[in-house]
Amino acid sequence: MLTMKNKNYFRKAVADMAGYTPGEQPSGDIIKINTNENPYPPSPAVTAAINGFQTASLRRYPSARADGLRDLIAEMHGVKRENVIAGNGSDDLLTMITRAFVSPELPMACLDPTYTLYRDLAAMQEAKIITVELEPETFALPENLLEQAKGANLLMIPRPNAPTGNTFPLDTVEQICRGFDGMVLIDEAYADFAADNCMRLAATLQNVIVMRTLSKSYSLAGMRAGYAVAAAPVIAGLMKLKDSYNLDAVAQAAAAAALCDRDYFNGRINKIKETRSRLTGELEDMGFIVVPSSTNFVFTRPPKPFTAKAIFEFLRDRLIFVRFFDRERTRDYLRISVGTDDEMAKMLAAIREFMKK
Amino acid sequence: MLTMKNKNYFRKAVADMAGYTPGEQPSGDIIKINTNENPYPPSPAVTAAINGFQTASLRRYPSARADGLRDLIAEMHGVKRENVIAGNGSDDLLTMITRAFVSPELPMACLDPTYTLYRDLAAMQEAKIITVELEPETFALPENLLEQAKGANLLMIPRPNAPTGNTFPLDTVEQICRGFDGMVLIDEAYADFAADNCMRLAATLQNVIVMRTLSKSYSLAGMRAGYAVAAAPVIAGLMKLKDSYNLDAVAQAAAAAALCDRDYFNGRINKIKETRSRLTGELEDMGFIVVPSSTNFVFTRPPKPFTAKAIFEFLRDRLIFVRFFDRERTRDYLRISVGTDDEMAKMLAAIREFMKK
Numbered sequence: 001m002l003t004m005k006n007k008n009y010f011r012k013a014v015a016d017m018a019g020y021t022p023g024e025q026p027s028g029d030i031i032k033i034n035t036n037e038n039p040y041p042p043s044p045a046v047t048a049a050i051n052g053f054q055t056a057s058l059r060r061y062p063s064a065r066a067d068g069l070r071d072l073i074a075e076m077h078g079v080k081r082e083n084v085i086a087g088n089g090s091d092d093l094l095t096m097i098t099r100a101f102v103s104p105e106l107p108m109a110c111l112d113p114t115y116t117l118y119r120d121l122a123a124m125q126e127a128k129i130i131t132v133e134l135e136p137e138t139f140a141l142p143e144n145l146l147e148q149a150k151g152a153n154l155l156m157i158p159r160p161n162a163p164t165g166n167t168f169p170l171d172t173v174e175q176i177c178r179g180f181d182g183m184v185l186i187d188e189a190y191a192d193f194a195a196d197n198c199m200r201l202a203a204t205l206q207n208v209i210v211m212r213t214l215s216k217s218y219s220l221a222g223m224r225a226g227y228a229v230a231a232a233p234v235i236a237g238l239m240k241l242k243d244s245y246n247l248d249a250v251a252q253a254a255a256a257a258a259l260c261d262r263d264y265f266n267g268r269i270n271k272i273k274e275t276r277s278r279l280t281g282e283l284e285d286m287g288f289i290v291v292p293s294s295t296n297f298v299f300t301r302p303p304k305p306f307t308a309k310a311i312f313e314f315l316r317d318r319l320i321f322v323r324f325f326d327r328e329r330t331r332d333y334l335r336i337s338v339g340t341d342d343e344m345a346k347m348l349a350a351i352r353e354f355m356k357k
Numbered sequence: 358m359l360t361m362k363n364k365n366y367f368r369k370a371v372a373d374m375a376g377y378t379p380g381e382q383p384s385g386d387i388i389k390i391n392t393n394e395n396p397y398p399p400s401p402a403v404t405a406a407i408n409g410f411q412t413a414s415l416r417r418y419p420s421a422r423a424d425g426l427r428d429l430i431a432e433m434h435g436v437k438r439e440n441v442i443a444g445n446g447s448d449d450l451l452t453m454i455t456r457a458f459v460s461p462e463l464p465m466a467c468l469d470p471t472y473t474l475y476r477d478l479a480a481m482q483e484a485k486i487i488t489v490e491l492e493p494e495t496f497a498l499p500e501n502l503l504e505q506a507k508g509a510n511l512l513m514i515p516r517p518n519a520p521t522g523n524t525f526p527l528d529t530v531e532q533i534c535r536g537f538d539g540m541v542l543i544d545e546a547y548a549d550f551a552a553d554n555c556m557r558l559a560a561t562l563q564n565v566i567v568m569r570t571l572s573k574s575y576s577l578a579g580m581r582a583g584y585a586v587a588a589a590p591v592i593a594g595l596m597k598l599k600d601s602y603n604l605d606a607v608a609q610a611a612a613a614a615a616l617c618d619r620d621y622f623n624g625r626i627n628k629i630k631e632t633r634s635r636l637t638g639e640l641e642d643m644g645f646i647v648v649p650s651s652t653n654f655v656f657t658r659p660p661k662p663f664t665a666k667a668i669f670e671f672l673r674d675r676l677i678f679v680r681f682f683d684r685e686r687t688r689d690y691l692r693i694s695v696g697t698d699d700e701m702a703k704m705l706a707a708i709r710e711f712m713k714k
Contacts, residue, residue, distance in 0.1 A: 240376035
């Protein structure tokens, strides 16, 4: 009964794509510090919102634009509702933003190394990618970034950057935004773990979008909620590309609950920063180079003769999952999410065992 | 401090778009029968899944491909996991499908009248739209559909169709799929309210995608869950365009719970069909033309001299919200969702009041 028709009707760009590979999601009795998940559960307010959710209301569509949530976010950042768009995770927002500003005629500029998903999103749009190499060792922005990125219509600046973990000087980023003739997306997925952020730029410059996610700092990776802040005309344009009801009613409630519990949030952020600081010290004591981290992970290079790949595999065999990116600029490093103190101790003990062999 | 930079960096297609307008979502003490929501709450199993959800797990990313849910769906339809993709509502799937198969070089064919979102999605892709007019009065497929749709790479067939509510003969649709040189998307958003469906075609033809949503028949509009069934290479291609974690962990659990409770589902479907049958009879008794409905709504034309627009406005003034599409092919009709028996009685009483004036 199977028809013989076996033609590939996909757009060539899609047929040719490999597709983005998210980090491994193994489960069971393991130490999972490979995808920058928060080691702590979400706020009890989130539990109350979900476990007390009035499910009868689910027969109705959710708020199409998540206005209640947008108002909360706007208040938090001192902007207006019209400056905020909510997304089904920041993935959803990245899809809208690349569809809005990137095309075969409108190139994207992105850093290297950086979040590899950006390149896949550009490929879907059949867009040329302008790669701006970060400085060796420091992973700092090159001085001539504006010159290199010229001609791009969208410039992706994750601040702090992933997978390198470092941040970029705020005034440098502001100068770039002012000088760049195109949109700048400042992806602040990890900004809650940093000393400062760029939200002020989104509120004052017409060509800047600042994006946040609740996945990491609010322990809501499983819930999918993110948002972007920008000038009202930019948000209005992105709204056109949004799926009509992109954020489900439970996610809207959970996200609002998480954002409102500032005490819980601040407590967990401080705890993670403390663990990060101790982890950095211990790795450095063991001879590792650690890129100064403004995130909930560290990007670290083992001392010679040890290789990142060998340590990655050794840890994996012991059910400790860290991330290793086997590409030119990154293969000397491991990316290790900041977990609980206990997880860090076990991981460090395993690395010490490896180095003793 | 506001910069003067005020250039529009949006892709021209996006800047020029108006954007899709979902049906009004008023709230309060109203009768809301304008967006085909189910009048009944979701299954108690959904309530148990959400209100008993272990929120600590939300710190982790959800299953990226929703494999547990896909397995359930595959079993339900007698296909394999590799034949199923889950979406954040069918909106999410429609976005992937249009991005996969539609471009400036690859036109989309769709019916008129039909779900207007399809045209907006094609516009985002800067694709030519080939419009296939349905027959007057009956809204049947034209005999020369294949001829008209020739050259399109994607053909959208909602079956049953919206907003007209009628279905198309199964063998006709099969012939179209076999004869069409491109992908056919059979949007079965309302198929659970119909006497038959096209799932067999998705399982046997390489160029057919059948899409379902849990929004209507499972009372989960607020939760956002849908899925598509197709040949494995088609699903694999769509996966490349999927946001990495498009379906949150709570939605995956809720959708699985809803799908498993067949007794509840069948009971509510039967109830809605009974109400639909009675509603159709009463409208016909009042002189309305009712397009035979295979959905949870009726598309109905008032007898002269009454106009659909006047009735729509009269009902709205009484806080009864039905849908009126002010376009050439649809402005003689009202689209009324099948609500509870009580809601239908109140709506009919209001129409009678209007006609007596």
